[in-house]
Amino acid sequence: MLATVVPVEDLAARIPDGATVALPPDYGYCALGAVHALIRRGACRLRLLGVPAIGFQGDMLIGAGCVETVETAAMTLSEYGLCPRFTAAVKAGTITVVDSTCPAIHAALQAAEKAIPFIPLRGLIGSDILARRDDWKLIDNPFAPGDPVVLLPALHPDVALFHAPMADRFGNVWVGVRREQMLMAHAAASTFVTVERIVDGNLMDDERTKAGTIPGLYVTALAEAEGGAWPMGIPGGYEPDRAHLARYAELARTEEGFAAWLEATVMSRPAAAE
């Protein structure tokens, strides 16, 4: 069955306002081109889910006013510091942050992947993460009374959005060891992927590439976007544009600086589909 292949702007247009959007961390494969297209189309009320953390792409979406809530284990620009638009929005109270912890996000997505209503997780007891999560439950282990354990409800993102080095015409997407992206695709209702290139043949035909491939079954639509992670890099592909990232981190410290960055980098870029 052939994949639905669309331009990047169309991919972004398929992500509705108000959607819960699962995003990979900066060290994964981030679909920055599609994120910029989301900003250009004026997406709003997005509910971001970090799998398990979010970096530049989340800060950009927040700065552009696209975001209502963020559930994540962390928001960080790593060696470039804190996320400035995120920090400003939290302090201003314009977004809601739902603090989580990495394994809770993975586990709750696995619950969605397995179509089970909840999943237990060790740890968390006595933390303010748990204290502030009305949606989590502390129960007594039914198999061993006297053993308190936290239950997390399954996390069902509306959308998974990420980038990958390659896909084929059947929508099979190679992510290698970045299996949190496979988990996102399994757990989400819709999965949108940008790829560096669409290759000939079928990634399932070689046992080695097959082992790191998300079957097209889970992929709603693909866009071919060479350099689609820019200004992030892709592991094993190209390096991040460190100068641009440093400039972003610097400019985004102020609303005006962010607005200038946004205009120059995102808004003034001709949309491929226009």
Next chain:
Amino acid sequence: MLATVVPVEDLAARIPDGATVALPPDYGYCALGAVHALIRRGACRLRLLGVPAIGFQGDMLIGAGCVETVETAAMTLSEYGLCPRFTAAVKAGTITVVDSTCPAIHAALQAAEKAIPFIPLRGLIGSDILARRDDWKLIDNPFAPGDPVVLLPALHPDVALFHAPMADRFGNVWVGVRREQMLMAHAAASTFVTVERIVDGNLMDDERTKAGTIPGLYVTALAEAEGGAWPMGIPGGYEPDRAHLARYAELARTEEGFAAWLEATVMSRPAAAE
């Protein structure tokens, strides 16, 4: 860190009597050479766990008197019919069968992999599988009262035993898409693997082989055993020895026939380590 590499007989010697041993189905990579060595060393009281089903290797171990219980979703020789020694043992009451269903075995191993005490699973309610499992619990979903759901306790095998096409000197084992073997290795206390060949270099260095590789961290010991799946085949490698398998299925219909097969095929083979 270098892997522990031993002869096949030594690998089998490290699997203690009474151990719960997780085994892959016939369409996976089965370590038949090691299973034969287990029979030669007179292993007993083994508790087999099919992940999720077992075929020839289980029937051989049962016929040789090595097995006390079998927990599995199925025991089958597929196109070669029912498992004759298993069927005879069940009828004679000399082994205990714990009937399960495929996703329950996968889910309970995932619970062990995640170090969570239990995991829910849909389905099962109203089945005799559930009715006969004292170790499973039916609870009311704490997030949605009135929604009954089954909880399975984590399944912690003592041993995972399987074959693979290749490993490297660091104990990294390539299984490709046979990720139930990775799950077994994550869930088991000890993992013993026979491989067709130990390759030079490091399987983690190539992003493509890395995606289908079990890290050496989970591998207790390796044995190099070319043709170590015989008389089973390995997918993408060699074909099963269909004539031998058909002869086994025929001979194993009687205790005498099985004994003759055992003597000719297993007991009289010179043990590599002797």
Next chain:
Amino acid sequence: MGPRPEEVLITAIAGMLEGLGHIAVGASSPIPGAAALLARERSAGTTRVSILGSERNNFFTDGGKELFDCAGQGRIDAFFLSGAQIDGAANVNLVSIGDPDRPKARFPGSFGSGYLYFVVPRVILFRLEHTPRTLVERVDFISAPGFSEDGVYRPGGPHKLITDRCLFDVDRDRRRFRLESVHPGHTLEEIVEQTGFAFDIPPGGVPETPVPDDDTLEVIRTRVAGQIAEIYPDFAARVFATPTH
């Protein structure tokens, strides 16, 4: 040459699969497999077929659990189950006859039935041996129940029961089978006699199971036969005289 019995079954099953997005077929199921491939041929590229237990046609990449996870996610629209016994309440037995602890007969086991029957919307029960021994009043062991109490999570369940003699529809409200059609060469009397459970017979008579038209037969014997031969060479050689390789 007129339609063979297998081709009637393939066509009847393909009719149950029309317009579905994703059909999964278990191991060792050549007729359901061929039916799924026929449905795919007719879908103009909108139907996906996963055939399990076949290296070449297994498109899953997340281990043995993925089929079940995928079904749980609602991404599998139809699946096939068989049973050593199937009863009038659509219960399926894949385990044993008699006391399960000291059985008179022991079968392989339940496989994934205890789960898939609950979550796949169209589970097609398929049993070629239609006798009072296989279609029983009450199964000796419930691998998977046909119906569930109110409140039990159950988006899936039985859709049809097809045998070598006839096709039954499922009345989910009455929790019974209803005879839908009788395969060519078989009779209502024979079916009543050979069925161990009570079932409904619609007033006004039961039609014959439609035979494939010439176009359908052509597709089955060319494109479907060619694909199925890669997976089930013996079946294809026997039914379609496809050369094995």
Next chain:
Amino acid sequence: MGPRPEEVLITAIAGMLEGLGHIAVGASSPIPGAAALLARERSAGTTRVSILGSERNNFFTDGGKELFDCAGQGRIDAFFLSGAQIDGAANVNLVSIGDPDRPKARFPGSFGSGYLYFVVPRVILFRLEHTPRTLVERVDFISAPGFSEDGVYRPGGPHKLITDRCLFDVDRDRRRFRLESVHPGHTLEEIVEQTGFAFDIPPGGVPETPVPDDDTLEVIRTRVAGQIAEIYPDFAARVFATPTH
């Protein structure tokens, strides 16, 4: 050249890791990373080190969840945690200062601390800025609690707290820190003044943190520096004058 402050820390931490089978180090942790590599150098091939957030040194193949699953399985013996605040009960805050809903300061978030602190036997708390602002009486937000009630599953917990001024041991019974040693160039008075929480001072005086001997320095500056430069080139260039590439 004598030992640099970083080399004293690396040596002290490596001492906490002796004989362990598997040490995991989080992202952006050059000193813990170097200490783990030093422990590995001394282990004669029995210590495994996983350095996360580094493509080259990440040996996991099951996605982001594997680190946590692996730790839960008891396969990780030591890990490092830091905190914007750490308090006298070993609670760690990685989230915010003030009301979390309208914070005065907001940090990245808890990452995996709310889990790893519970399951890794030796969690080494590491905070280079030792001031009353960072080492506080009571954290504003508990990302991960230092200790747990009886009955809570907790095979892991705090093992040591090391700062740029000193090393604290953990008294699990009294649920407090106890000063273990003072780094060269620092004083007990300074530490009391710069620590926002109460801690125990063993009677009879507190020793100076041992400095690495010449053999250790040699290993750090050659084999460890070479490996750490691949992961943290800036750190290696600054501390060891290792050429960047």
